[in-house]
Amino acid sequence: MAILDAIVGWKTLPFGCHVLEPGNSARFRTGDWRSQRPSTDREKCIKCGMCWIFCPDMAYRQTPEGYFEADMEYCKGCGICANECPKDAITMSPEEE
Amino acid sequence: MAKRVGIEVSIAVAEAVRLADVDVVPAYPITPQTHIVEHLSEFVANGELDAEFIPVESEHAAMSCCCGSSAAGARTFTSSSSQGLSLMSEILYHPGPMRLPIVMVVANRALAAPISIWNDHQDIMVQRDIGWIQTFAENGQDAFDLTLHAFRVAEDRRVSLPMIVNIDGFTLSHVIEPIEILSKEEVGRFLPPFKPRFRLDTKKPISIGPVGVPEVYTEAKVAHNEALKASKRVIVQAWKEFANLFGRQYNPVETYRSEDAEVILVTMGSISETAMTAVDAMRDAGQKVGLVRIRLWRPFPGPEFKKAIGKAGVLAVIDRCLPPGAVCGPVGAELRSLFYKVPGAPKIFSFVAGLGGRDVTVDRFKEIVEKARTYAKRRPVENYEVIGVREQ
Ligand code: SF4
Ligand code: SF4
Numbered sequence: 471m472a473i474l475d476a477i478v479g480w481k482t483l484p485f486g487c488h489v490l491e492p493g494n495s496a497r498f499r500t501g502d503w504r505s506q507r508p509s510t511d512r513e514k515c516i517k518c519g520m521c522w523i524f525c526p527d528m529a530y531r532q533t534p535e536g537y538f539e540a541d542m543e544y545c546k547g548c549g550i551c552a553n554e555c556p557k558d559a560i561t562m563s564p565e566e567e
Numbered sequence: 568m569a570k571r572v573g574i575e576v577s578i579a580v581a582e583a584v585r586l587a588d589v590d591v592v593p594a595y596p597i598t599p600q601t602h603i604v605e606h607l608s609e610f611v612a613n614g615e616l617d618a619e620f621i622p623v624e625s626e627h628a629a630m631s632c633c634c635g636s637s638a639a640g641a642r643t644f645t646s647s648s649s650q651g652l653s654l655m656s657e658i659l660y661h662p663g664p665m666r667l668p669i670v671m672v673v674a675n676r677a678l679a680a681p682i683s684i685w686n687d688h689q690d691i692m693v694q695r696d697i698g699w700i701q702t703f704a705e706n707g708q709d710a711f712d713l714t715l716h717a718f719r720v721a722e723d724r725r726v727s728l729p730m731i732v733n734i735d736g737f738t739l740s741h742v743i744e745p746i747e748i749l750s751k752e753e754v755g756r757f758l759p760p761f762k763p764r765f766r767l768d769t770k771k772p773i774s775i776g777p778v779g780v781p782e783v784y785t786e787a788k789v790a791h792n793e794a795l796k797a798s799k800r801v802i803v804q805a806w807k808e809f810a811n812l813f814g815r816q817y818n819p820v821e822t823y824r825s826e827d828a829e830v831i832l833v834t835m836g837s838i839s840e841t842a843m844t845a846v847d848a849m850r851d852a853g854q855k856v857g858l859v860r861i862r863l864w865r866p867f868p869g870p871e872f873k874k875a876i877g878k879a880g881v882l883a884v885i886d887r888c889l890p891p892g893a894v895c896g897p898v899g900a901e902l903r904s905l906f907y908k909v910p911g912a913p914k915i916f917s918f919v920a921g922l923g924g925r926d927v928t929v930d931r932f933k934e935i936v937e938k939a940r941t942y943a944k945r946r947p948v949e950n951y952e953v954i955g956v957r958e959q
Contacts, residue, residue: 487787489777
């Protein structure tokens with residue numbers, strides 16, 4: 471389950487359902503309902519960073535070699551990166567069960 | 568020292584808010600609530616009240632502003648009515664589960680169409696399930712006292728919930744009554760300063776009002792509901808303390824000549840005063856008629872209500888709300904469900920009266936009691952009946 475630490479009973483739920491700990495959204499993984507996933511063909515990639523810029527979920531991270539890789543904990547499979555890549559380096563493929 | 572003065576009820580409410588030393592008043596004027604916020608804006612303008620008065624562009628903005636200021640830890644008040652309250656509706660659902668103790672006085676008024684500025688309870692019945700504590704005032708003194716009481720209860724850290732005081736539009740809001748206005752010092756003894764359990768603070772960041780994914784939404788709703796139900800203890804306790812300090816006792820359910828009554832009228836708000844006169848007249852004529860007034864509408868005081876009606880076999884419930892297509896008026900429905908399958912339950916008849924400013928007179932109450940008696944002998948009436956409709 472993606473949001474294990476949020477699963478508590480009503481008595482232990484924070485008062486008013488407030489989020490009392492700043493920055494804890496980093497622990498809130500949101501990529502579990504994706505139906506497609508992007509994959510990058512490094513042969514074609516020119517490391518321009520367009521995918522990183524356009525991803526609405528900030529899923530892309532730059533690798534030490536300068537390539538961009540989507541973090542599947544956050545990717546929603548929207549396909550925007552594949553659409554924006556100037557080199558058609560990104561392919562969307564169906565998520566396996 | 569408390570002074571008894573002749574004063575318009577709206578102004579008395581504004582006085583109560585001033586005496587509560589409120590911090591923020593976001594407000595939009597709507598009839599018949601206008602005088603309340605007009606007076607508050609004057610108090611702020613002439614320096615009698617050190618508060619932010621925010622003249623917003625709509626009631627939707629007014630309640631949004633209230634949520635923000637309450638979350639920031641400011642004692643917050645607004646007032647609304649009718650279509651304005653409906654325009655607020657989207658935001659009205661937020662402060663309950665978010666536990667923001669906003670206080671609002673609603674000057675109850677009919678809903679269009681046709682357009683009506685006059686009094687009934689349809690505006691608040693639409694907002695029955697917003698999850699606020701709700702009380703109903705019967706007269707000007709109630710309106711003043713209940714407004715102060717609302718701040719005390721809403722802000723109590725065991726409660727921390729928004730609260731509405733309902734006052735009938737015009738019938739109360741625009742009437743001049745003799746009202747005992749408490750002094751600053753007296754109010755100080757009843758209402759402590761607002762100390763929120765949590766507030767927005769850049770030094771200790773928290774988020775108020777986040778998304779509730781399916782895994783937590785139900786729990787958040789239950790937590791709110793339990794808090795609302797549990798607030799009854801604090802409400803009653805604050806009323807007791809108010810009575811000890813100032814001599815006026817309020818109760819979740821109040822009775823009038825109801826001991827040994829066979830038929831009991833059930834009312835909310837200012838028509839209760841006329842109902843008392845009607846009960847006196849019927850008692851003088853030898854009829855065993857009594858009255859039960861619901862003061863606390865949410866959380867609904869079920870056990871107190873059951874106790875209040877004693878052994879009466881017939882309840883004539885008067886709703887000032889016509890629920891189109893429904894089986895029963897909202898108060899009638901609440902009571903029918905309260906008594907569902909309770910052994911020895913009274914027969915409950917639901918009447919709709921006093922819509923859009925139509926007077927509910929002593930004679931109307933007599934007619935209602937008469938009808939309830941007759942129906943009780945015949946068969947249970949499953950629907951509701953609108954009283955005083957012209958057929959031709
Ligand atoms: S598919 Fe959408 S969410 Fe996933 S990496 Fe590409 S742009 Fe981001
Ligand atoms: S947009 Fe395409 S070419 Fe540019 S970095 Fe991303 S994958 Fe490589």
